Amino acid sequence: xxxxxxxxxxxxxxxRIVLKKDQRTGNLTEGVVGRLLTKSPxxxxxIKVRLEDGxxxxxxxxxx
Numbered sequence: 001x002x003x004x005x006x007x008x009x010x011x012x013x014x015x016r017i018v019l020k021k022d023q024r025t026g027n028l029t030e031g032v033v034g035r036l037l038t039k040s041p042x043x044x045x046x047i048k049v050r051l052e053d054g055x056x057x058x059x060x061x062x063x064x
Contacts, residue, residue: 003046003059009036017049017057028060 003009003017016028031051038048046058 001062001064003062004042004044006036006038006041006043006047008062009033009047009049009059011035014063015049015051015059016061016063017051017055018046018060019055019057022057029055029057030063031055033059 001008003015011033013033015033016030018026019029031053033049034052035050036047037050046060048056048058050056
């Protein structure tokens with residue numbers, strides 16, 4: 001599932017995000033959502049979140 005819709009993403013959900021430093025390479029980082037940072041209901045590049053470990057990036061994939 002893609003991470004472009006805010007209502008699909010909740011704290012505690014396991015996701016893969018792209019960090020700012022990895023945007024060129026597309027490397028994904030896996031983690032658990034701690035907090036949603038994007039306020040709008042959708043974002044074409046993915047909803048920005050802070051993982052529980054403090055890393056910030058845009059959600060590219062929601063894991064079940």
